[in-house]
Every structure is written in C-alpha cells, then in structure tokens.
Amino acid sequence: MPPGSQSSAPVASSARAGQSGGAPSNPLLPIPRESPPTSVPPESRASAIEPLPSPLTELHYDSGTLVAPTLPDDERLHALFQKDGRTGVFRAPALHYRDVVLRLRERGLPYEDRAKRFEPAELPLAVPIEPFPHQRAALDAWTRAGGRGLVELPTGAGKTLLAVLAIAWVKRPTLVVVPTLDLMAQWQGVLAKHFATPVGMVGGGVNDRQTLTVTTYDSAAMQMEFTGNRFGLLICDECHHLPAPSYRFIAEGTLAPYRLGLTATLERADGGERVCEELLGPLVHRTGIDELQGQYLAPYEVRRIEVPLTPDEKARYDEARGRYLTFVRKLGVPLASPEGWARFLAQSQRSDEGRAAYRGYREQRRIALTSSGKLDALWKILLEHREDRVIVFTDDNETVYTLARKLLLPALTHHTPLPERKALLAAFASAELPVLLTSRVLNEGVDVPDARVGVVLSGSGSVREHVQRLGRILRKRPGKRALLYEVCSAQTAESGISERRRQHRAYQEPEGPPDASA
Numbered sequence: 222m223p224p225g226s227q228s229s230a231p232v233a234s235s236a237r238a239g240q241s242g243g244a245p246s247n248p249l250l251p252i253p254r255e256s257p258p259t260s261v262p263p264e265s266r267a268s269a270i271e272p273l274p275s276p277l278t279e280l281h282y283d284s285g286t287l288v289a290p291t292l293p294d295d296e297r298l299h300a301l302f303q304k305d306g307r308t309g310v311f312r313a314p315a316l317h318y319r320d321v322v323l324r325l326r327e328r329g330l331p332y333e334d335r336a337k338r339f340e341p342a343e344l345p346l347a348v349p350i351e352p353f354p355h356q357r358a359a360l361d362a363w364t365r366a367g368g369r370g371l372v373e374l375p376t377g378a379g380k381t382l383l384a385v386l387a388i389a390w391v392k393r394p395t396l397v398v399v400p401t402l403d404l405m406a407q408w409q410g411v412l413a414k415h416f417a418t419p420v421g422m423v424g425g426g427v428n429d430r431q432t433l434t435v436t437t438y439d440s441a442a443m444q445m446e447f448t449g450n451r452f453g454l455l456i457c458d459e460c461h462h463l464p465a466p467s468y469r470f471i472a473e474g475t476l477a478p479y480r481l482g483l484t485a486t487l488e489r490a491d492g493g494e495r496v497c498e499e500l501l502g503p504l505v506h507r508t509g510i511d512e513l514q515g516q517y518l519a520p521y522e523v524r525r526i527e528v529p530l531t532p533d534e535k536a537r538y539d540e541a542r543g544r545y546l547t548f549v550r551k552l553g554v555p556l557a558s559p560e561g562w563a564r565f566l567a568q569s570q571r572s573d574e575g576r577a578a579y580r581g582y583r584e585q586r587r588i589a590l591t592s593s594g595k596l597d598a599l600w601k602i603l604l605e606h607r608e609d610r611v612i613v614f615t616d617d618n619e620t621v622y623t624l625a626r627k628l629l630l631p632a633l634t635h636h637t638p639l640p641e642r643k644a645l646l647a648a649f650a651s652a653e654l655p656v657l658l659t660s661r662v663l664n665e666g667v668d669v670p671d672a673r674v675g676v677v678l679s680g681s682g683s684v685r686e687h688v689q690r691l692g693r694i695l696r697k698r699p700g701k702r703a704l705l706y707e708v709c710s711a712q713t714a715e716s717g718i719s720e721r722r723r724q725h726r727a728y729q730e731p732e733g734p735p736d737a738s739a
Contacts (some may be wrong), residue, residue, distance in 0.1 A: 278325060280318075282336040282450035285474030287313045287321060293330050305573030315449050316500065319369075337476055337614045338450045339394045342432050346389050347417040353517055357385050359506040364390060368479040373487050375510040376692025377518050377670075380483045381408065384456050385415045388433070391479045393453025397435045398471060400459050402639065408458070430498040438462055441471045449475040451675035455501075456481045461685060462494030463500060472500035478650065485692055486685035510691065518695040519673075521703035528594030529712040538713060541584035548578030590679035591620055596627065598708050602676055603628075603656060606704075610649060611671045612657045614690050616679040621660050624678075633659040659684075663693060670696035675705045679715075 228730060244433045273593035281288040291313045292298050301321060302311035313321070318336060318662050325332045352360065357380050359372045368391060372515070374380050388395050399405050402425045412420040412433050423433030424440040430448065455475055457463055460482030463472060472480070482501040487494045498504065500530050530538060552568055555561040625632040631654070633645050648654035650671050663669065675694045677687065687707075694703040709715045 249386055265585060278330060278332040280332060280334050281319065282315065282338075282476060283312075284446040285315055285449050286539045287315050287318050287336060287471060287476070289313075293325075293328070293329060295324065295330075297324055314473045315476045316473045317689070318476040322478075326655070336450055339453050339455075341392050341453075342394055342418075344389055344392050344416055344418065344432075346415055347401050348384070348415050350382055350386060350415070352382070352386060353379060355379075355508045355513065355517065356386070359383055359508070360386050360390070362506040363387065364584060366502060368454075368481075370480070370505035371482040371484070371487060371497055371501055371503065372505060373484055373507040375508065375513060375518060375695065375697045376485045376689060378508065378513055379517075380458070380485075381411050381652065382737075383483060387456070387479075387481050388412075388454060391454045393479060394451060395434070395454040395456060396448075396452040396475070396477070397433075397456045397458065398438055398441045399435060400438055400462055402437060403642070404458065405435050405437055407422065407734075410550075412660060438468050438471065442468055443472055445474040449477075449487065452477050454479040454481070457501060458483050460501060461487060461493065464496035469496065469500065486688045487636045488685060510688065510695065514695070517697065518696045519701045519703045521691070521695060521705065523691070523705045523707065525707045525709065526598050527709050527716065528592060528598050529711050530592050530594065530713070531587070534588050534592055535712070538585050540587045541581040542714070544581035545578050545585060548574060549582075573734070585714070587711040589715045590616055591623065592710045595678055595708050595710065596624070598626075598654055600628075601676060602674070602706055606674045607655070610652065610657075610669075610671045611674040612659065612663060612669065612672045612693060613665070613676045613678055615658075615660050618660050620657050620679060624658050628658070630654075630656055630658050633657055633663070635661070652723040669693055670698065672696075672700055673703055675703075677705065677707045 276291060276293065278293060279290055281290075286474045289302065290307075292302060292311050298321065299311075301317045302313040304310075306310045312578065315336075322332070322334070343429070355374065359374065360383060363370050363372060368387075372380070372383065374383070384397065397408055399408055405422055405424055409420050409422050412435065416433060418433060419431045421429040421434040422436060423430060423436040423444065425437070430451075434452075436444075452475060455472065455477035457472070457480075461484050462468055463482070480501040482497055487497065487504060487507075493709075494504075510521075529535075545600055548569070549556060549565060552565065554565050555567070556565060566579075569579040599613065613624065615624070618636065620630075621634055626628070631645055633642060637645070645654060645657065646669065648670065649657050652671075656664070657672075672694045677690055691703075691705050694705060
C-alpha cells in the first residue's frame with residue numbers, strides 16, 4: 222500500500238494494520254508479510270519473555286518538511302533526518318516522505334501519519350484513451366519504476382495524455398506544474414475533458430484548488446509550504462525548469478509519493494538533469510523526434526542557410542569581437558562552462574577594459590543575429606511559403622520588434638497581453654495571420670498545430686531550445702511535411718554554435734523513406 226493510501230486520521234499504523242485493508246489498486250509500495258509466530262513449547266510459554274513493543278513514530282508536515290518528534294533506532298531513517306537544534310525534533314525535506322514510510326513498513330515499525338492530507342480519489346476517465354505505442358511504453362516504464370521518474374517525449378507526441386493516464390492509474394489528488402499561464406489554461410482544458418471532476422487553477426490571479434489542480438512554477442514555489450501535503454501525485458511539465466534555485470522547493474517541499482517529470486529535452490548545459498532525477502526520479506523512458514516522424518509526428522526537413530555579413534558589418538563585428546576575446550584571453554577564462562561565463566560577467570564589471578569587453582560581446586552578438594542578409598533571406602522564405610503558416614523565432618524581443626516594423630506584422634513576446642496573445646494565435650490558426658514573429662514565448666507548450674514552416678533567425682546555443690522550436694511545427698496533419706530553416710551569419714561565432722546544435726539526433730537525416738502521404 223503506498224503512503225498515499227494511509228489514512229490521515231491519527232491511528233497507529235503497522236504492517237499488520239496495513240494488510241487488513243485489502244490490496245491496493247496499484248501495489249507500488251508493498252507491505253511485508255507477517256513473519257510466522259515463534260514456536261515456543263507449551264511448558265515454556267509462561268517463562269517466555271515478550272519483547273518490548275517499538276515506540277510509535279509520529280510523522281507531521283511543517284512548511285515543506287517532514288517532522289518526527291522521535292525516531293526508532295534505524296540507521297537508514299536517521300540518515301534521512303537531521304536533528305533540529307531549536308525544537309529537538311527530527312526534520313527532513315518532505316521529499317523523503319515515501320522513503321520514510323517504506324522503511325517503517327519494511328521494518329514493521331508502528332507509525333502514526335499525521336503528515337499527509339490527501340486520500341485515494343475516484344478518478345475514472347470520462348473519455349476513453351487508446352495510447353499510442355510510445356505512450357504505452359512510457360507509462361509502463363514509469364509504473365514499473367514505482368510511479369516516479371522522468372519521461373522525455375518530443376513536442377506533439379502526447380505528453381499531456383500520458384499524464385492523464387498516469388493520474389487515472391495513481392488515483393490520488395494531483396498537482397500539475399507548468400511554466401506559463403498559457404500552458405496552465407491548456408492543461409486545465411485537457412484535464413477537464415478527460416475527468417468528470419472539477420479541475421482547479423492557481424496562478425494569474427486565480428486561486429481555486431481542487432482534487433486536480435494546475436499551477437505555474439512561480440505560484441507553486443510560493444505556496445508549496447502551505448499545500449505540500451495535499452497531493453499524492455506531482456507532475457512537472459517542462460521539468461527542465463525544476464533545477465532552478467527558485468523552483469527546487471516545489472519538489473523538495475511536497476510529500477507526493479508519486480512523481481512524473483515531462484520534457485522534450487532533459488539535457489541542460491549546467492548538468493541540471495541530475496537534479497531532476499534527485500527530485501522526481503530517474504529517466505525511465507526516452508523517445509526521440511526521429512523515431513516518431515512520419516507516423517506520429519509530421520515528417521520534416523531541416524535546411525541551413527548561411528548569409529554573409531556586409532563589409533561594414535564584418536568590420537564592426539571583428540572589432541567588437543576582438544575587444545571581447547582579448548579581455549577573455551587575458552583572464553584565462555574557459556567560457557565553455559557556466560562557471561567560466563559567470564566569472565567573465567563578474568570580472569567585466571570591475572574595470573573600464575572589462576566593461577568595454579562586455580559591450581564588445583553584446584555588439585558582436587547583435588551584429589551576427591540581426592545582419593541585413595538575414596532579413597533578405599527571411600523575405601525570400603516568406604515569399605516562397607506564402608501559402609503556409611510560418612513561425613519566425615528570434616532570440617530577443619528587440620529583434621522581434623525590428624522585424625515587425627520592417628515587415629508590418631504583429632510581434633508576439635512575453636510582454637504581449639494575454640487577450641492580444643490569444644487573438645494573435647487564433648488569427649494564425651484561421652490563416653488570417655499567416656506569419657507569427659516571436660522570441661522565446663512559443664518555445665514551450667503553446668499548441669500551434671497549423672504551423673508547417675519554422676524559421677530560426679536567431680537563438681541560443683541550447684540544444685533544448687532548438688528541439689523545442691522544431692517541435693512547434695511537427696503536429697501531424699494529412700499530407701503535411703514540416704520544414705525548419707536555420708539562418709546563420711557566415712564567418713561568425715553563430716556558425717559554430719549552429720554546428721554544435723546540429724549534433725543532436727533530431728538534426729540528423731531520418732532513417733527510412735518519408736511519409737507516403739507527404
């Protein structure tokens with residue numbers, strides 16, 4: 222019986238008490254069988270010494286931590302807790318709730334669970350789901366891992382429906398955490414469609430907590446210390462956000478014995494994927510874009526276009542980059558690591574030379590990302606695909622606004638008010654607006670199934686960002702073949718960044734013939 226099925230009433234629990242309730246629907250956390258009674262000859266029973274009962278262990282929840290006034294003599298339990306010098310109690314991150322309960326049950330030690338405030342919930346599917354093979358494989362891998370772990374699936378491969386299946390399997394109150402308000406509304410709609418129970422939202426001025434609740438990372442981080450004992454399943458969409466210092470507490474501060482992390486690309490430049498595994502469980506399933514294209518995702522092609530700088534742009538680029546690199550070499554800073562970049566930023570503010578180097582870095586980057594040749598290339602692409610829906614991605618808002626002025630098209634950034642954002646996406650879906658100009662706001666989650674062509678005009682060196690952008694145009698439609706253009710300035714650092722990105726398997730030539738419907 223999993224921790225989530227324990228009664229929250231203050232009744233002593235033990236292996237024997239747990240068995241009397243019958244087998245759970247998903248016995249992830251089995252209760253050890255009783256040992257047979259020790260055989261004692263009848264003539265010796267009177268003199269047999271009864272062992273003293275183990276003291277009762279009480280578990281409480283307090284502001285994101287698991288608290289026990291006393292602990293039994295067990296090395297593994299003591300390794301999870303620390304003695305609170307102020308109060309004298311034992312305290313552990315709420316994250317360890319599952320491990321603590323499992324250990325108590327394994328040892329047959331009595332305990333009283335006053336920590337959790339959730340019970341099993343009836344959550345039958347209102348709409349039947351027949352999962353695709355990759356969704357079934359992911360769900361099976363996650364359940365075999367005890368209902369904890371990370372799943373990596375491409376954008377458009379049905380991560381949300383996988384989560385619906387996980388909720389129906391766990392049958393516990395569930396908190397879904399997403400990065401944006403757009404995604405919060407999108408998830409709320411999907412859950413409301415598949416479950417005959419109210420689906421609450423917390424974030425964007427709404428505070429409606431229900432058995433199934435969707436919230437943003439920002440709201441969850443602020444409220445977890447008050448609500449971390451109310452959910453049995455934690456689902457983190459776009460879970461690569463979780464390692465951020467401001468978000469880690471979301472997973473550390475909840476008791477949820479079941480955890481599911483969803484992402485299109487787990488990889489982080491700072492190695493944060495290891496933190497995701499610590500907080501949510503191991504990577505249990507991965508399916509790449511190349512494995513699904515043509516059958517469950519639209520077949521696609523990636524085209525790279527290199528454009529030269531003008532002589533004036535090249536001269537200004539070389540001067541600015543030289544200023545930047547001279548300072549970096551003098552410092553001996555390895556910029557390939559996050560630590561090296563942080564050191565450059567710190568040192569660049571301590572002298573006139575450093576500040577000039579930082580300005581040089583920004584200037585050479587701006588020239589490479591916004592060269593006049595890129596605008597010409599974009600114009601040719603838009604003319605060639607005048608009958609298609611096109612998304613143009615840039616790295617920053619300034620570039621979006623510049624393009625919007627020159628092309629007389631609306632800009633979509635994180636500053637765009639929500640009503641206007643919805644209107645722009647609706648116009649794009651209806652083909653009234655054939656081109657969307659955006660920075661990073663469409664990188665994650667927003668569903669734009671009608672897009673067939675993507676143009677990456679500028680971006681970071683992040684593999685994850687570019688796989689996400691590719692995923693925006695891969696929603697399958699009859700006869701659809703997606704096309705991603707990557708426009709780079711030749712003989713600049715941008716070309717090298719592009720080469721590194723393209724080592725990802727999604728950028729390799731897909732195996733096998735293209736979809737016959739294309």
